[in-house]
Amino acid sequence: MKTAFTAARLFTPTEEISHPLLFVEDGRITRISSRSESELTSDTSVVDFGDATVAPGFLDIHIHGGAGLDVMRAEISELPRLGTFLASHGVTGYFATTVAAPLDKTCAALERLADAIEKPASGDDAPQARPLGIHLEGPFLSHKRRGVHPPECLVEPTVTIFDRLWQAARGHVTMMTIAPEIPGAMEVIAQAARRKVCVSIGHSDAELPIARDAVHAGARHATHTFNAMRPLDHRNPGIIGEVLSDDRISADIIVDGIHVAPEVVKVFLESKGYERAVLITDAMSATGMPNGKYQLGPIEVDVKDGKATHDGSLAGSVLTMDRAVRNVTQFSDWSLRDAVRAATLNPARAVGLSDKFGTIAAGREASFIVLNSRGEVMKTIVGGRGA
Numbered sequence: 001m002k003t004a005f006t007a008a009r010l011f012t013p014t015e016e017i018s019h020p021l022l023f024v025e026d027g028r029i030t031r032i033s034s035r036s037e038s039e040l041t042s043d044t045s046v047v048d049f050g051d052a053t054v055a056p057g058f059l060d061i062h063i064h065g066g067a068g069l070d071v072m073r074a075e076i077s078e079l080p081r082l083g084t085f086l087a088s089h090g091v092t093g094y095f096a097t098t099v100a101a102p103l104d105k106t107c108a109a110l111e112r113l114a115d116a117i118e119k120p121a122s123g124d125d126a127p128q129a130r131p132l133g134i135h136l137e138g139p140f141l142s143h144k145r146r147g148v149h150p151p152e153c154l155v156e157p158t159v160t161i162f163d164r165l166w167q168a169a170r171g172h173v174t175m176m177t178i179a180p181e182i183p184g185a186m187e188v189i190a191q192a193a194r195r196k197v198c199v200s201i202g203h204s205d206a207e208l209p210i211a212r213d214a215v216h217a218g219a220r221h222a223t224h225t226f227n228a229m230r231p232l233d234h235r236n237p238g239i240i241g242e243v244l245s246d247d248r249i250s251a252d253i254i255v256d257g258i259h260v261a262p263e264v265v266k267v268f269l270e271s272k273g274y275e276r277a278v279l280i281t282d283a284m285s286a287t288g289m290p291n292g293k294y295q296l297g298p299i300e301v302d303v304k305d306g307k308a309t310h311d312g313s314l315a316g317s318v319l320t321m322d323r324a325v326r327n328v329t330q331f332s333d334w335s336l337r338d339a340v341r342a343a344t345l346n347p348a349r350a351v352g353l354s355d356k357f358g359t360i361a362a363g364r365e366a367s368f369i370v371l372n373s374r375g376e377v378m379k380t381i382v383g384g385r386g387a
């Protein structure tokens with residue numbers, strides 16, 4: 001069956017096409033053009049989204065859970081519920097993100113997540129965001145900047161421990177947050193980079209030269225910039241000075257208006273620019289749920305009025321990616337297209353998956369979203385399903 005989707009505009013997201021026609025056949029995009037360039041044949045059904053905008057599905061490379069589910073604790077059979085919830089907020093792919101936990105528990109979670117990643121999508125399900133990889137947030141984090149990660153679960157990095165985690169995840173570790181200043185970190189950064197893992201510096205008290213050494217060793221991204229990092233000082237800039245000034249690396253940020261003040265979000269966006277700024281949610285299981293007590297891996301978290309805390313420290317967020325995108329347009333002068341890019345192409349590039357995800361292009365899987373003029377998600381289509 002051939003379908004042509006049309007709307008007021010389409011973000012690829014590097015380009016904007018007015019009055020687009022997006023042709024989809026058997027779950028794949030076959031062609032994109034504007035309405036004036038293409039003729040519709042009678043064997044093609046047309047779906048018109050009117051005044052709306054078509055954009056690639058969001059990719060969240062740092063998410064711990066949502067809809068009451070924690071990715072380290074959920075059964076594989078429960079994950080589709082998270083996938084459906086995420087899809088309703090425009091996410092079509094995500095990296096299940098761990099927190100520091102006892103190593104055997106982490107390995108058991110990694111095995112389950114690897115099963116979920118390898119499980120083929122079922123043809124008749126509602127559109128769901130799919131787990132595309134695993135982000136190891138910990139256990140190689142700084143005690144001084146651990147946030148809520150349990151101190152007894154932090155370990156000094158060794159290639160042996162990294163390999164054990166890699167094996168448990170059957171190679172699906174696609175991203176790792178690591179504090180470069182802890183002994184052994186540089187060797188693990190180099191090893192992970194050789195394995196094509198996106199090494200991200202974070203949860204770190206590093207001085208600037210160490211952060212820069214990490215980039216030389218293979219790090220190419222930074223995790224939730226400003227949060228769980230040595231604060232920026234204008235004479236002693238530390239890791240944040242490196243993250244904001246080095247164009248070789250991309251960096252992500254939590255734009256919920258709580259983790260980072262809107263004015264500082266603006267500074268971040270201006271520093272990293274349209275190509276290297278990445279939005280993440282760092283969302284935990286309480287996302288989309290009422291106030292109460294929830295789990296973040298092994299950590300119990302209190303959630304009240306949009307804030308997730310453990311012993312007074314922020315413990316993940318209850319942010320959704322569509323809201324993060326809208327917040328960017330409110331906190332800065334970035335357009336909706338710029339903000340969408342930071343949630344689609346930029347994360348895909350950061351993690352080395354831009355050949356498959358983050359862009360609307362002929363030959364790609366037909367996974368995209370439809371946004372209204374306020375940036376709210378009207379529809380999510382994954383592999384052609386959900387139209």
Ligand SMILES: [Zn+2]
Binds near residue numbers: 062064097137282316
């Ligand atoms: Zn996190």
